[in-house]
Amino acid sequence: MLFRQFYDNVSSTYTYLIASGPGREAVLIDPVKEQAAQYLIAIEQLRLRLVKAIDTHTHADHITALGDLHEQIGCMTIMGEYTQADCVSYRVSDGEILDTDGIKLQALYTPGHTNESFSFLLKPDAPKAVFSGDVLLIRGSGRTDFQNGDPGKSWDSITQTLFALPDDTILYPAHDYKGWTASSIGEERRFSPRLAGKTREQYIEIMNNLNLPSPKMMDVAVPANLACGLDATNNKQG
Numbered sequence: 596m597l598f599r600q601f602y603d604n605v606s607s608t609y610t611y612l613i614a615s616g617p618g619r620e621a622v623l624i625d626p627v628k629e630q631a632a633q634y635l636i637a638i639e640q641l642r643l644r645l646v647k648a649i650d651t652h653t654h655a656d657h658i659t660a661l662g663d664l665h666e667q668i669g670c671m672t673i674m675g676e677y678t679q680a681d682c683v684s685y686r687v688s689d690g691e692i693l694d695t696d697g698i699k700l701q702a703l704y705t706p707g708h709t710n711e712s713f714s715f716l717l718k719p720d721a722p723k724a725v726f727s728g729d730v731l732l733i734r735g736s737g738r739t740d741f742q743n744g745d746p747g748k749s750w751d752s753i754t755q756t757l758f759a760l761p762d763d764t765i766l767y768p769a770h771d772y773k774g775w776t777a778s779s780i781g782e783e784r785r786f787s788p789r790l791a792g793k794t795r796e797q798y799i800e801i802m803n804n805l806n807l808p809s810p811k812m813m814d815v816a817v818p819a820n821l822a823c824g825l826d827a828t829n830n831k832q833g
């Protein structure tokens with residue numbers, strides 16, 4: 596398997612490129628608009644054919660590259676079935692498996708950070724890695740105070756869906772702010788300060804008292820992303 600992790604240092608976003616090997620079809624997860632040219636260089640150099648670009652959820656801190664990638668190379672754009680982004684070419688359902696040249700990604704509905712967040716499980720028959728978007732981060736979890744976030748649903752998604760995966764499933768989140776690049780399900784179950792040894796009520800209490808400032812780009816990014824990152828100005832007014 597061919598696997599690359601890209602980093603956008605403005606929004607601390609990780610983007611993942613997966614393919615079964617050189618010359619094959621590829622998938623990108625959570626691509627950032629400003630980095631699109633970089634992905635395309637890597638895709639060309641590795642002789643890949645990008646066929647799918649997936650967003651785990653409607654991001655509030657950066658603009659997605661989904662629309663640009665679709666326009667430039669005609670790849671399919673994918674989000675979960677509850678997205679408000681009408682621009683995507685395909686919406687996955689909970690449990691559905693996306694097969695890209697033998698690379699299988701299973702869509703798992705994991706609301707909480709937003710009410711339309713999905714995670715994607717690599718190799719669902721024998722789980723290898725999970726791309727959790729923002730619902731589960733390394734030693735943390737995505738905020739639940741906007742975009743219909745819900746701390747109780749975040750707890751349920753993490754403890755019932757993600758923590759049900761094998762301990763050695765590698766965790767690849769959409770962000771990290773401290774420089775950690777990956778974790779594992781077992782590690783987060785044991786060491787996540789918000790989750791390990793906590794009750795659902797305690798977690799809700801923690802999440803409701805994070806008192807975080809709004810993301811700087813939120814007013815621009817959310818409307819832009821509902822248009823797949825292509826039409827920020829018009830959407831902002833609408």
Ligand code: FE
Pocket residue numbers: 652653654655656708729737
């Ligand atoms: Fe997010």
